[in-house]
Amino acid sequence: MANGVAEVHSGSSFEDFLEDQGIREEVESAAIKRVLAWQFEQEMARQKKTKRAMAAELRTSRSQLDRLLDPQNTSVSLDTLSRAARVLGKRLVLRIEDRKPRRGRRGTPGRRRAEVA
Numbered sequence: 001m002a003n004g005v006a007e008v009h010s011g012s013s014f015e016d017f018l019e020d021q022g023i024r025e026e027v028e029s030a031a032i033k034r035v036l037a038w039q040f041e042q043e044m045a046r047q048k049k050t051k052r053a054m055a056a057e058l059r060t061s062r063s064q065l066d067r068l069l070d071p072q073n074t075s076v077s078l079d080t081l082s083r084a085a086r087v088l089g090k091r092l093v094l095r096i097e098d099r100k101p102r103r104g105r106r107g108t109p110g111r112r113r114a115e116v117a
Contacts, residue, residue: 040069
């Protein structure tokens with residue numbers, strides 16, 4: 001710290017790290033699924049809906065519902081997610097947006113692509 005001013009770290013971002021490791025999409029998918037599983041569990045608790053009742057309304061097995069609520073399981077179909085939201089009186093909203101351009105290590109804009117949020 002020179003003259004009372006703290007130095008600011010200017011290294012790469014966590015997003016850059018994930019991209020460099022080739023795991024960004026996998027990590028983003030897992031994060032999205034964790035949030036969805038958490039939202040389903042929170043809404044079930046708010047409505048005092050048991051797993052048994054939820055599975056019955058979905059016309060599926062309890063083990064299938066457990067896969068839906070498993071934050072690690074990213075292979076749940078959009079149809080299943082949408083039906084579960086409907087059972088809870090909600091709707092599933094997906095949208096595709098342009099990514100914000102990110103700066104590469106050399107100060108050049110990163111690539112832009114659409115992704116499911």
